[in-house]
Amino acid sequence: MSGGLAVRTENVTVRFGGVPAVDGLDLRLAPGKIHGLLGRNGSGKSTLAALLAGFRRPDEGRVLIEGGDLGAARSPYEDAVVTSRICLIRESGDLYDQAPVKRILDYAASLRPYWDHDLAGELLDKFEVPVGKRVQKLSRGKRSALGVVLGMASRAPLTIFDESYLGMDVPSRELFYDALLADYAEVPRTILLSTHLVSEVSALLEEVVILDRGRLVTQAPVDTLRGRGASLAGPAAAVDELTSGLAVLAAQRLGGTKSVTVLGDLDDALLAKARSAGLEVGPVGLQDLFVHLTAPALSKEGNR
Numbered sequence: 001m002s003g004g005l006a007v008r009t010e011n012v013t014v015r016f017g018g019v020p021a022v023d024g025l026d027l028r029l030a031p032g033k034i035h036g037l038l039g040r041n042g043s044g045k046s047t048l049a050a051l052l053a054g055f056r057r058p059d060e061g062r063v064l065i066e067g068g069d070l071g072a073a074r075s076p077y078e079d080a081v082v083t084s085r086i087c088l089i090r091e092s093g094d095l096y097d098q099a100p101v102k103r104i105l106d107y108a109a110s111l112r113p114y115w116d117h118d119l120a121g122e123l124l125d126k127f128e129v130p131v132g133k134r135v136q137k138l139s140r141g142k143r144s145a146l147g148v149v150l151g152m153a154s155r156a157p158l159t160i161f162d163e164s165y166l167g168m169d170v171p172s173r174e175l176f177y178d179a180l181l182a183d184y185a186e187v188p189r190t191i192l193l194s195t196h197l198v199s200e201v202s203a204l205l206e207e208v209v210i211l212d213r214g215r216l217v218t219q220a221p222v223d224t225l226r227g228r229g230a231s232l233a234g235p236a237a238a239v240d241e242l243t244s245g246l247a248v249l250a251a252q253r254l255g256g257t258k259s260v261t262v263l264g265d266l267d268d269a270l271l272a273k274a275r276s277a278g279l280e281v282g283p284v285g286l287q288d289l290f291v292h293l294t295a296p297a298l299s300k301e302g303n304r
């Protein structure tokens with residue numbers, strides 16, 4: 001195992017009927033990290049995931065995959081060696097409905113150079129996926145779980161989950177997040193999680209890419225994004241006084257207590273004042289930031 005592949009896109013555009021789904025995208029994904037690909041519905045996440053996996057070719061620009069045993073940068077499109085090292089699991093599953101689960105697993109094992117048979121078995125047990133059943137007889141949640149098993153056991157140096165776990169219920173998704181983190185710690189690789197379940201996955205992510213209408217809104221380490229604002233909670237009057245004049249992303253009031261999320265650098269004097277007033281100060285929530293950065297009014301102003 002290589003520790004993960006790096007990804008580079010250069011001015012990549014894909015259009016459907018003349019309308020860009022991905023629009024002049026310049027992106028870099030560092031190897032060996034868990035990246036979040038966040039965006040509202042229709043922002044281009046699935047189109048980008050398909051480009052990175054070599055499922056489609058850009059209309060303009062280049063997609064390049066490099067590192068690990070591949071060495072120099074190569075386009076994934078129609079390159080069997082590159083694509084054998086990339087695993088894209090989509091919500092649809094791309095599974096052959098008539099085949100029993102067991103046959104799907106054997107097929108995946110034959111295609112995937114880093115396939116881990118034991119991990120596949122452990123995960124199938126964990127998610128209680130019946131291996132003797134045909135795929136078409138599985139519930140939506142079990143199909144999603146099978147997709148997750150295929151993605152994880154592939155141990156592909158670039159593994160992309162495109163909202164593939166949405167069909168799973170909350171406890172199963174929690175199991176997935178825990179299993180992914182544990183396995184990633186054991187076998188580091190480049191993982192891209194495309195999702196709009198921002199709050200759920202935020203603890204997993206090291207880097208975040210936010211798309212809006214096919215364009216890059218921002219790309220940054222999670223900690224840098226969280227440092228773009230702060231959350232303040234405590235007595236409502238003190239919160240109001242300290243945050244007047246700041247851009248408030250979200251506010252919640254419960255009796256005399258208020259909690260707000262504000263954007264912008266909070267200087268040390270203000271933070272000291274907040275703490276001495278008994279307020280709890282924390283980083284900004286990724287979800288609040290995501291909602292703010294992809295809000296339609298701001299996007300129209302070109303606030304990217």
Ligand SMILES: Nc1ncnc2c1ncn2[C@@H]1O[C@H](COP(=O)(O)OP(=O)(O)OP(=O)(O)O)[C@@H](O)[C@H]1O
Binds near residue numbers: 021040048
């Ligand atoms: N095969 C296609 N034919 C026509 N338009 C398409 C096709 N695939 C995607 N689009 C359009 O491209 C845009 C981006 O779609 P895409 O599926 O990449 O977004 P997404 O962020 O994955 O959305 P969601 O979160 O809803 O799955 C949308 O406007 C969508 O309607």
